[in-house]
Amino acid sequence: MTVPDFLPSHVVPPDGLTTWSAPDAAWPGVRLDPLLPVQVVERRGDWALALCSNGWSAWVDGRLLLPVPHGPPAAGQAAARTADPRPLLGAVSGDLSRYRELMEELAAGRLDGESFAERTRGMRVGVVVDGEAMWLYDARHERWCYCDGGTLETYAVERMPSGNSAEGASAAYREVEP
Template sequence: MNAVPSPYDAAPDVPGFEPTHVVPKDGLSTWAAPDTSVPTEPMDPLLPVRLLTRRGDWGQVLCSNGWAAWVDARLLVTLPESPPPAGAPMARTADARRLLARVEETLGRYREAVEELAAGRMDGETFQRTTHGLRIGAVVEGEAVWLYDAEHDRWCYCDGTTMTTFAAPEPAPQSLPPEPAPSSVPPEPTRLDSPASGPPPTRLGDA
């Protein structure tokens, strides 16, 4: 991968480049390494990028022209996935009725707890203890439904007849220990905002 001086310089597109995120609406500061002392060219709002790797809150992103930099990965906006195409491999749970029943059961338990809390028959601590661990998710749009499978920690898509895995979260990245600061210089709290000495964020449409 050959880096170029800017994320906007003309360069051949990376073969097979598929963005996973976009830059947030306020733009994004970048660094040459996971170190706030080496700022580089900021990115425009909504620029598509591909997240290559994570180091704690840091993330290395790749632009379509091959330019790569480190950013605060917490600020990246994840691109939504499309429903799986027809004929995609079936998920382990191919029948949506089981997940629908689980959603109804869990929602019913939560509603009962809310009723008890509203009627004064349950205090806040008991409500928190009763609802702890409840996790459901469902979006219905016409014949399509997206259901959260808490048992396997994934989202599934169903068109009424078959169900396929829609999205599965990536394993949480392992944070690397911070590099020790020189003994003669007191450590400075890590900041992932725009460095004062760096250029202001570039906006789309600037001359």
């Protein structure tokens, strides 16, 4: 049985995806099968209500769903990209530069340890470059992103979904220990 007008908007990541009966991380349910097509019918922060073709629905971490493209771009338009990695790379570079400046001030004796700790509190930076592959930590969205040099995709998230963020990101689910 297929739901009338069911048009998949996303696919479950290759590792499957945990479900919840409500947008509350306290009560996980069954897992959705890997690569199952779903239609997102509602969003609440990081949560997405995923409708399956048989009519069953459940809440999932919407950041982890893989979007389904719907046709090629119109003639004369550039092909869609997952995300431009340059803004995140610039933000990571700026944060790293600020940390280095503070470290230099500490090493030169112009900054004491307590001030250094206070001025770096909450700062989180992460970059791994391995040839053409790069992983960047997006502190604003608490996730690791993978870049192949041209596109940026969420690779792992740090926390369970919350109701606070209005932005969803697609990812293969790999929870990261802080």
